[in-house]
Amino acid sequence: MSDERITIDELESYLWGAAVLLRTSIDAGAYKQYIFPLLFFKRMCDVYDEETAKAKAKYGAQLNRFAEEEIHAFLIPKEYHWNRVREVPENVGQAIVDAFKAVERANSEKLQGVFGDAAWTNKNRLSDELLKNLLDHFSSKTLSIANCPEDELGQGYEYLIGKFADDSGHTAQEFYTNRTVVHLMTELLKPQPGETVYDPTCGSAGMLISCVAYLKERGLEWRNLKIYGQEINQLSSAIARMNLFLHGIEDFHIANGDVLLSPAFLKGNRLQTFDVVLANPPYSIKNWNRNAFAADKYGRNFLGVPPQGRADFAFIQHILRSMNETSGRCAILLPHGVLFRNEEKELRKTMIEKDLVESVIGLAPNLFFNATMEACILVCRTKKDKTRKNKILFIQAVNEFSRIGTQNFLDEEHINRIASSYNRYENETDFARIVDFDEVANNDFSLNLSLYFSNSAQQDKPCNTPKEAAIQWDRSREELDESILKLCKALSESER
Numbered sequence: 001m002s003d004e005r006i007t008i009d010e011l012e013s014y015l016w017g018a019a020v021l022l023r024t025s026i027d028a029g030a031y032k033q034y035i036f037p038l039l040f041f042k043r044m045c046d047v048y049d050e051e052t053a054k055a056k057a058k059y060g061a062q063l064n065r066f067a068e069e070e071i072h073a074f075l076i077p078k079e080y081h082w083n084r085v086r087e088v089p090e091n092v093g094q095a096i097v098d099a100f101k102a103v104e105r106a107n108s109e110k111l112q113g114v115f116g117d118a119a120w121t122n123k124n125r126l127s128d129e130l131l132k133n134l135l136d137h138f139s140s141k142t143l144s145i146a147n148c149p150e151d152e153l154g155q156g157y158e159y160l161i162g163k164f165a166d167d168s169g170h171t172a173q174e175f176y177t178n179r180t181v182v183h184l185m186t187e188l189l190k191p192q193p194g195e196t197v198y199d200p201t202c203g204s205a206g207m208l209i210s211c212v213a214y215l216k217e218r219g220l221e222w223r224n225l226k227i228y229g230q231e232i233n234q235l236s237s238a239i240a241r242m243n244l245f246l247h248g249i250e251d252f253h254i255a256n257g258d259v260l261l262s263p264a265f266l267k268g269n270r271l272q273t274f275d276v277v278l279a280n281p282p283y284s285i286k287n288w289n290r291n292a293f294a295a296d297k298y299g300r301n302f303l304g305v306p307p308q309g310r311a312d313f314a315f316i317q318h319i320l321r322s323m324n325e326t327s328g329r330c331a332i333l334l335p336h337g338v339l340f341r342n343e344e345k346e347l348r349k350t351m352i353e354k355d356l357v358e359s360v361i362g363l364a365p366n367l368f369f370n371a372t373m374e375a376c377i378l379v380c381r382t383k384k385d386k387t388r389k390n391k392i393l394f395i396q397a398v399n400e401f402s403r404i405g406t407q408n409f410l411d412e413e414h415i416n417r418i419a420s421s422y423n424r425y426e427n428e429t430d431f432a433r434i435v436d437f438d439e440v441a442n443n444d445f446s447l448n449l450s451l452y453f454s455n456s457a458q459q460d461k462p463c464n465t466p467k468e469a470a471i472q473w474d475r476s477r478e479e480l481d482e483s484i485l486k487l488c489k490a491l492s493e494s495e496r
Contacts, residue, residue: 011156033118045082092131093120150248180410185331187419198274202229205240207278227252277330281315339447349445364401
C-alpha cells in the first residue's frame with residue numbers, strides 16, 4: 001500500500017485500472033455500479049484511519065474520553081472496515097454487501113442507500129477471485145486526505161465519470177454532461193456565497209459541484225452554499241451523493257424521484273425556490289404523465305400544457321417556478337427544437353410575454369458524448385435589469401469549439417467570449433444581437449437563432465468529414481422546416 005502523495009496522472013491510472021479488471025465480466029455501462037461504491041468505501045476507511053492517527057497523536061491516553069462522532073466525519077464499524085473485508089477468503093461479494101449496509105446504518109442520516117444495490121453476490125458475474133483482485137487493486141494506494149486532497153480526488157472521480165460515458169456509449173448519458181458546457185453555464189449565472197443552488201435533474205451532481213468550484217477558484221466562501229438536487233435514476237442519485245462527499249462537500253440535499261410527478265423540495269404546499277438553477281433535462285421525452293401535469297397542484301403549468309410527445313416545456317416550467325421571485329436565475333441546456341417547434345408555440349409565446357427570457361445561446365454540435373446534435377442554453381431571470389426588459393440577447397456561438405479526436409469541447413477562450421458577451425449585453429457583429437419584443441413577436445415568437453442573424457453569421461467552419469456535413473445538413477433541414485411552417489401560415493392567412 002502506497003502512503004505517498006498521489007499525482008493526478010497516478011490517480012486517473014489507478015481508477016481506470018479498477019474498471020479494466022471488470023472488462024471481461026461486466027458490461028461497460030455497469031462499471032459505475034461497482035467502481036464508485038468501492039472507491040467511496042475505500043476513501044471513507046482511509047480517512048477514518050487518518051483521523052484516528054491524528055487524534056491519537058494529539059490526545060494520547062485521553063483519546064478514550066472523546067466520542068467517535070467527535071473525531072470522525074463518518075463512522076466505520078471495526079468489523080466492517082476495508083481491511084477486514086479484504087481478508088475474507090470466500091463469499092467476498094456478501095462481505096462487501098454486509099460492510100456497505102453496516103456503514104449505512106452507522107451513518108444513517110447521511111449515507112442511507114448511498115452504496116446502491118448492485119449484484120455483488122452474483123458469482124457468475126463476480127467471482128471471489130475477481131472481487132479479491134479488485135480489492136487488492138484499490139488497496140495499492142492510501143486514499144487519505146494527505147495523500148489525495150478532496151479537490152484532487154473529485155477531479156479523478158470526474159475523470160472516471162467521463163471515461164465511463166466515453167467507454168459505454170449511450171448508457172452513461174443519463175448522468176454526464178460535457179463539463180466545459182457546465183463550466184460555461186456556471187459562468188453565466190455567477191453563484192454567490194450563501195445562495196441556494198438547485199438542479200432538478202442532477203445526474204452525478206456535476207453542475208452543483210461546478211458552482212462550488214466557481215467560488216473556490218475566486219477565493220470566496222463556498223461552505224455556506226446551499227445545494228439541492230433531484231434525480232430520477234436511483235443509481236445516479238447515489239453517485240451524486242458520493243461525488244459531493246468526495247469533493248469535500250457535506251452540506252447538501254439530494255433526492256431520488258421523478259421531479260415532474262413528485263418534486264422533493266417544498267415549502268408548505270408550494271415549491272421551494274432557489275437563487276440559482278442549472279439543468280440539463282432529458283430531451284423531448286414521450287413517456288411522461290401529461291394528465292397529472294395538466295392538473296399540477298404547484299402551478300407549474302402556468303405557460304400551458306406541453307404536448308405528450310415532448311416534455312421539454314414541463315421541465316422548463318418546473319425550473320421557472322423554482323426560481324426565487326427576486327434573485328432567481330437559471331441556465332437550461334436544451335435541444336434547439338424548443339426554440340421554434342410549432343406545437344410549443346403558445347408556451348413559448350407566454351414565456352416571452354412574461355419577459356422571463358434573458359438570453360438564448362446557440363452551441364456547437366458534437367459537444368455531447370455519442371451525440372452529434374447541437375444544443376442551446378436558455379438563460380432566464382425572474383427580475384431582469386431595467387436595461388434588459390422586453391429584450392432578448394441572442395448569441396450565435398456555433399463556431400466556438402475545439403476538437404480532440406471526434407469530440408468537441410469549449411476552451412477557456414470560448415467560455416470567456418460567450419460569458420463576456422452575455423455580461424456586456426451588447427450587439428456584436430455576427431455573434432451577439434439584442435432583439436426587442438416586437439421583433440420576436442413579428443417572427444411569430446420563434447427563438448430560432450437563424451432568424452436574428454445575417455446569412456454570414458450562419459456560416460460554419462468547413463466540413464472536413466462526412467459527419468460534419470451531416471450535422472450542417474440536419475441544421476439546414478430544421479431551418480427549412482421552420483420556413484415552410486411560416487410560409488404555410490402566411491398562405492393560410494392570405495386565403496381567409
